Amino acid sequence: MWMPSIQDNREQWSNHDWSTGGDEWSVGYGGTEAMWAWAILPRISSFLPAGHVLEIAPGFGRVTQYLLQSCTRLTVVDLTERCIDACRERFADVDHIEYHVNDGRSLDMVDDESVDFVFSWDSLIHAEESVLAAYLEQLGRKLKPGATGAFHHSNLGSYRDKRTGELTIENAHWRDPGVSADRVRELCRDAGLRCVVQELIPWGGPDFTDCVSVFRREKPKSLNRTPVLRNDRFFVQIQQKLDGEIRELARNYRG
Numbered sequence: 001m002w003m004p005s006i007q008d009n010r011e012q013w014s015n016h017d018w019s020t021g022g023d024e025w026s027v028g029y030g031g032t033e034a035m036w037a038w039a040i041l042p043r044i045s046s047f048l049p050a051g052h053v054l055e056i057a058p059g060f061g062r063v064t065q066y067l068l069q070s071c072t073r074l075t076v077v078d079l080t081e082r083c084i085d086a087c088r089e090r091f092a093d094v095d096h097i098e099y100h101v102n103d104g105r106s107l108d109m110v111d112d113e114s115v116d117f118v119f120s121w122d123s124l125i126h127a128e129e130s131v132l133a134a135y136l137e138q139l140g141r142k143l144k145p146g147a148t149g150a151f152h153h154s155n156l157g158s159y160r161d162k163r164t165g166e167l168t169i170e171n172a173h174w175r176d177p178g179v180s181a182d183r184v185r186e187l188c189r190d191a192g193l194r195c196v197v198q199e200l201i202p203w204g205g206p207d208f209t210d211c212v213s214v215f216r217r218e219k220p221k222s223l224n225r226t227p228v229l230r231n232d233r234f235f236v237q238i239q240q241k242l243d244g245e246i247r248e249l250a251r252n253y254r255g
Contacts, residue, residue: 004126004176006079006104012126013059013080021060022087025122028204029238036066038238040121042250043199043212047148050116054107054142056135056151057123060086067101067119068094075115079104079155105134112141125154125210129178133187136215140191143217148196148255154179155200155211169207185226189214195226196255201234208232214253227252 004012029035040063053071057078058064064087068074075098078084084099091097100109118139124132132153138148157180159169167177181198188195193215200208208230229252231237237246 004128004174005126006131009126010067010079012106014082018064018082018086021090021194022062022122026062028235032062034238036063038241038246039187039234041066042246043214043253044117044119044150045250046254047117047150051255052114052116054110054115056118056119056120057083058087059123060081061090063119064097066069068097071116071251072096074098075100075110077102077107077109083225105131107135107138107142110138110142113144115139115142116144116147118147120150124151125173125175127153127179128176129157129183129187132179132184133190136184136187136191136193139215140193140217143193145217148214148216150191150212150214150253151184152210152212153184154209155181156209157183159207159209169209172205173203173206173209181213184211184213188213192217192219194218194255197227197229197252199229199231199234199249199252206232214255217254 023032026032026035029039048070052070052073053067053074055064058076058088060083061171064076073096076087077100079102081101084101088099117251156171156177159167161168171177185195196214196216199212201210203210215233
């Protein structure tokens, strides 16, 4: 089964038509501002403001523009030089951002126990399991004790036939077919991180192809189990600005 490699992702996003700065992916939310206000911020507001925020795979800064307002230091890391150059230009007047091009899996440029919050949205959905494993393993050291992270990643792997390994649904949105919510929980545990909550969400169809996982650098509590939310109303809540429903769901993110 084909899975998007680091090189596939580097070529894809180096040659992508970035004329709208990535805002084309915000249409389903009602625009980028709505994406931040209704999809992202309610889920991470408990972790912001923060001192040092790390954003992995920022693209052209669609979420970066909001994160930089909620921290005293922001580090952005992307495997695509074109994206980092675009962020440098876009935020040239901001003096608390550090920019790094990496190899698609390394966080060597980030000091151990220096990060208060790590975030990635709409990017790691294309990343294979080995990439997520590498990032989470390093975050077990890069995060301060008690610090938190939130990754938007693929759950397509949960739709693989256990006997043949083949997908049972179409991969319509270039998600990685080897990653699942279950596997990310295991990777967090192996990295010394506690997976606080996971939210399964559909993307352009009825299937829960995506997941948002929140994790924290702390020892798992005795008999602790990760709540896994199946939210088939994700886009309805955002598009109709169902504030009460979103706030109630977001309570689970506090861990």
